[in-house]
Amino acid sequence: MATPVTESTLQADAPAVDEAPPQQRAVPASEPEADSPPNVSIGSVAEGRELDESSRAVLTCHDVSIYYGAFRAVNQVTMDVRTHEITALIGPSGCGKSTVLRSLNRMNDLIVGSRVTGTIAYHGTDIYSRGVDPIEVRRRIGMVFQKPNPFPKSIYDNVAYGPRVTGMKVDSMDDAVEQALRSAALWDEVKDKLKQSGMGLSGGQQQRLCIARTIAVKPEVILMDEPCSALDPIATARIEDLMIELRADYTIVIVTHNMQQAARVADRTAFFTAEAAEGTGDRTGHLVEFDLTSKIFSNPSDKRTEDYISGRFG
Amino acid sequence: MSTVAGVDAVERRPQPTDVSLRPSSARVGERIVKASMIACAAVSIATTIGIVVALLGPALQFFREVSVVRFLTETEWTPRFENPHYGIWPLVSGTLWTTAIALLVAVPLGLGSAVFLAEYASPRVRSTIKPVIELLAGIPSVVYGYFALTFVAPTVLQGLFNVEVGTFSVLSAGLVLGVMIIPTVASLSEDALSAVPSSLREASYGLGANRMRTVTRVVFPAAISGIAAALVLALSRAVGETMIVALAAGSQARMVGSATQEGQTMTGFIAQAASGESVVGSLQYNTLFAVGLTLFVVTLIINIISIRLVQRFREAY
Numbered sequence: 004m005a006t007p008v009t010e011s012t013l014q015a016d017a018p019a020v021d022e023a024p025p026q027q028r029a030v031p032a033s034e035p036e037a038d039s040p041p042n043v044s045i046g047s048v049a050e051g052r053e054l055d056e057s058s059r060a061v062l063t064c065h066d067v068s069i070y071y072g073a074f075r076a077v078n079q080v081t082m083d084v085r086t087h088e089i090t091a092l093i094g095p096s097g098c099g100k101s102t103v104l105r106s107l108n109r110m111n112d113l114i115v116g117s118r119v120t121g122t123i124a125y126h127g128t129d130i131y132s133r134g135v136d137p138i139e140v141r142r143r144i145g146m147v148f149q150k151p152n153p154f155p156k157s158i159y160d161n162v163a164y165g166p167r168v169t170g171m172k173v174d175s176m177d178d179a180v181e182q183a184l185r186s187a188a189l190w191d192e193v194k195d196k197l198k199q200s201g202m203g204l205s206g207g208q209q210q211r212l213c214i215a216r217t218i219a220v221k222p223e224v225i226l227m228d229e230p231c232s233a234l235d236p237i238a239t240a241r242i243e244d245l246m247i248e249l250r251a252d253y254t255i256v257i258v259t260h261n262m263q264q265a266a267r268v269a270d271r272t273a274f275f276t277a278e279a280a281e282g283t284g285d286r287t288g289h290l291v292e293f294d295l296t297s298k299i300f301s302n303p304s305d306k307r308t309e310d311y312i313s314g315r316f317g
Numbered sequence: 318m319s320t321v322a323g324v325d326a327v328e329r330r331p332q333p334t335d336v337s338l339r340p341s342s343a344r345v346g347e348r349i350v351k352a353s354m355i356a357c358a359a360v361s362i363a364t365t366i367g368i369v370v371a372l373l374g375p376a377l378q379f380f381r382e383v384s385v386v387r388f389l390t391e392t393e394w395t396p397r398f399e400n401p402h403y404g405i406w407p408l409v410s411g412t413l414w415t416t417a418i419a420l421l422v423a424v425p426l427g428l429g430s431a432v433f434l435a436e437y438a439s440p441r442v443r444s445t446i447k448p449v450i451e452l453l454a455g456i457p458s459v460v461y462g463y464f465a466l467t468f469v470a471p472t473v474l475q476g477l478f479n480v481e482v483g484t485f486s487v488l489s490a491g492l493v494l495g496v497m498i499i500p501t502v503a504s505l506s507e508d509a510l511s512a513v514p515s516s517l518r519e520a521s522y523g524l525g526a527n528r529m530r531t532v533t534r535v536v537f538p539a540a541i542s543g544i545a546a547a548l549v550l551a552l553s554r555a556v557g558e559t560m561i562v563a564l565a566a567g568s569q570a571r572m573v574g575s576a577t578q579e580g581q582t583m584t585g586f587i588a589q590a591a592s593g594e595s596v597v598g599s600l601q602y603n604t605l606f607a608v609g610l611t612l613f614v615v616t617l618i619i620n621i622i623s624i625r626l627v628q629r630f631r632e633a634y
Contacts, residue, residue: 113522115439142525152516155539155632165524168534202634213520220524 058085061224061254062107062144066121069102069111076102077288079121082273084224089246089255091269091296093262095311098275099288104226104258108144109137142169145222149229151209153201153216158184158193161201161212165220179219186252187215188245207238214245218253225249227257231264243268262312265296272299274308369613376610379603388607394570394586396604403604405611407570411487411580412615414573415562418491419498419555424548426495427502431544434503435510436532447507454500462564465493470565485567485579494561498551505550509543510536514634538632545627552623553616559584583612 060083069077077099084090084107092100102111109130111117122129130140153161162180166173173179180197184190189211193204201212210230217225227246231239246255246268259265265272273293277286292305303309380388383403391404430450434443470489474480482488513536521531537544567579568589581589587605595602 108523110519110523113519138525138527141523145525146519146523148516148519148523150516152514152520154517154520154535155634164521164534165526168521168524168526168530216520216524 058087060084061086061126062256063124063127064103064107064121065124067103067106067123068120069099069106070116070118070120071114072116074285075287077106077275080275080290081121082290082293084254084256085271086223086254087250087252088270089250089257089268091265091272092256092258092275093260093265093272093311094275094288094291095277096260097286097288098277100258100273100275101228102288103275103290104228104256105146107224107226107256108141108146110141110146112137138169142220143222144224144226145217145220147210147213147217147225147227147230150233151206151213153204153209153212155200155202157198158201158204158212159197162215162219165216169220171220183215183219184212186218186249187211188241188248189215205238207234207241210234210238210242211245214242214249218249222253224254224256227255229258229260232260239264262300266300269296272296274299274303274305274311276307276311372606372610372613375598375603375606378598379600379607382600382603383607392572394581396590396601403607405583405608407572408581408583408586408608409611409615410573411562411566411570411582411585412556412612414487414576414580415491415494415566415582416552416555418488418576419495420548420552422492422495423498423502423551423555427499427547427551428506428544430499430503431506431510431547432532432537434507436528436536447504450500450503452500453496454504456497458497458558458560459564461493461497462561465489465561465565469493480577482577483579485565486577487566487573487580488576490562490564490566491576493565494555494558497558497561498554501551501554502547505547506540506544509540509547512543513539517634538630539634542627542631542633545623549620549623552619556612556616556619557584559588563588583608583615587612 062084064080064082067077067080068075080103082090092104094100105111106119107123107130111119119131123131125140125143128135130137154164156164159180162183163176165171166176166179181190181194184193189208192208193212201209204212210233214225214230231242234242243264246257249255250270257265257269271294274291275288276291277288279286292299292303292308294304298304299308300312303312388403388405391402392406393402393404394407395402430446434447438446466484466489469492470482470484470486474482474486474489480488517535517539518531521535526534562582563585566582566585568581568585569579570581570586573580587608590601591605595605
């Protein structure tokens with residue numbers, strides 16, 4: 004049972020949550036769903052690496068099932084995402100890992116008929132509870148997509164878009180744009196062509212532009228949905244380096260098809276798989292195992308994880 | 318077992334004997350199809366050229382008798398008077414008024430419907446409302462004309478809004494003309510908005526933008542070339558529409574100073590004068606072609622301007 008007092012201290016510590024409107028937390032805190040125990044799954048994580056085991060959970064998923072209409076895409080996921088860590092979601096195609104990712108900032112709302120049960124709490128607040136504005140959720144939990152999708156606008160306007168549309172107060176938009184592009188390791192390549200279209204960049208540059216665009220609104224969490232799947236190995240390596248740099252300031256959740264990528268960048272890894280329901284044949288995703296990446300890749304506790312890691316299926 | 322079966326399959330696989338890469342047939346069907354497609358496309362090009370040629374001949378004859386300067390500077394259009402004047406401006410002013418009023422109606426309503434259908438409506442609502450809007454396009458314009466004459470002018474304008482209009486006015490004609498072109502604006506703009514990749518919308522929502530900002534700052538600019546094409550087509554239809562204005566705008570060619578006045582449009586004049594009484598080759602006959610050519614040039618200029626505008630503001634995705 005998380006007390007509201009603890010939650011607000013957590014939020015004050017978090018670097019990117021600048022003056023979150025108190026009523027936004029206060030309203031759902033009175034909801035029964037906010038009683039979700041954020042510590043339930045923490046106990047199962049083994050000690051190891053140089054991770055700070057006292058680090059707090061930014062996002063806590065408890066018993067999360069996701070439906071598209073009558074079809075249950077994901078069943079009963081319980082895991083949490085800790086601050087300043089990279090959490091990877093891996094698993095074979097159709098195991099629901101992207102669906103889980105998109106539920107973390109209510110991107111699934113855009114799909115007609117989608118529905119989430121269980122709780123997904125952001126600093127103790129269920130993001131699906133009444134009174135929560137999905138726009139506020141997405142401002143704090145940003146997203147980078149599988150295929151680079153810069154706006155057909157100039158590089159500058161791409162980065163400035165978020166601050167502009169969310170009404171963020173910035174002293175100088177030029178500085179904000181430069182800072183975001185620097186954080187995304189793109190500044191040196193584009194500083195002389197900020198007025199040119201973002202669509203004219205290479206795929207890897209476009210993806211870093213999308214990351215810069217996300218960083219510009221100063222979210223606390225960045226969700227990345229297979230951010231390198233459309234990129235060549237060199238561009239992929241740059242994005243991976245970038246993720247590790249960004250971990251100091253942000254909390255990252257990444258979906259990847261590439262197990263080596265998860266092993267290289269992630270602090271913790273969640274392995275999902277899909278099982279066909281008897282009768283209907285609908286494939287529903289399950290969380291098989293969630294642990295430190297080192298444990299998942301060296302000594303998984305579930306046979307299915309081991310089979311997947313060693314390339315026996317998936 | 319499975320290994321043995323696999324080996325068997327490999328051994329039994331037939332080896333290709335014919336490795337020639339030349340075409341195995343003359344592909345006659347392909348050529349016929351291609352030729353007939355070219356012929357189809359050529360028909361519209363030939364028609365356009367034919368119209369221009371047919372317009373130019375008599376129009377040039379006209380300008381041999383009436384100077385271009387008088388045609389473009391005088392403000393009286395009285396081709397049938399004893400002392401005729403051939404100033405095109407009264408007709409142009411009639412066309413401009415009806416078109417402007419029509420656009421004032423059709424652009425907000427059409428774009429509003431398009432944004433609603435593409436961005437806000439659920440698929441079920443969209444699939445119900447879009448055909449209804451498109452149904453408006455199927456109503457014959459003569460019906461719209463009578464609607465303007467017998468309902469909009471007396472009942473709506475005079476009765477409901479207490480506007481002092483006569484039976485004929487550019488206002489009633491323009492309003493109904495606007496309603497007629499709403500489907501053109503709405504349907505084509507909706508197509509353009511829906512064609513914007515959803516990844517751009519997702520990117521915007523992912524940054525914490527609300528729906529209105531996403532529509533106005535991302536989707537709309539990305540769809541602008543399609544929307545502009547819709548508006549140009551609607552504009553061309555308004556400029557070229559004949560039946561509504563011939564019935565409801567009036568038949569007096571004079572400079573139109575306010576929306577409640579009656580006036581004749583270029584198309585209205587052509588419809589009125591092309592009644593078969595004009596002798597081929599006479600000045601009266603050639604006048605029709607001069608007006609037709611003006612109409613053609615006006616539409617052409619509108620098209621060129623809008624292409625320029627689109628190139629300037631377009632955000633190609």
